[in-house]
Amino acid sequence: MNKKVKKDKEELAIRKIDESPIKNFGYFLIKGIFNKLGVEFHLYLLDKIEKEAISTYDSLLNMVSAKIINPCSTI
Numbered sequence: 001m002n003k004k005v006k007k008d009k010e011e012l013a014i015r016k017i018d019e020s021p022i023k024n025f026g027y028f029l030i031k032g033i034f035n036k037l038g039v040e041f042h043l044y045l046l047d048k049i050e051k052e053a054i055s056t057y058d059s060l061l062n063m064v065s066a067k068i069i070n071p072c073s074t075i
Helices: 002-018 028-037 039-050 056-069
Strands: none
Touching: 028 039, 028 056, 039 056
């Protein structure tokens, strides 16, 4: 009987892991696209010219990521 209970618990744990409805990869895909386009380099140069205290790249990446992940959000 103990073996059956243990087996049932293991099957339930596996089922819970497999049935996860949300798969969110966050901003990794967006950051990869930004890196391929060379956005960081160009915005870094812009920050140096304008002597900005806040990173334009980080701000833009956060805003674009938030809008793609949750399109209904207001930024």
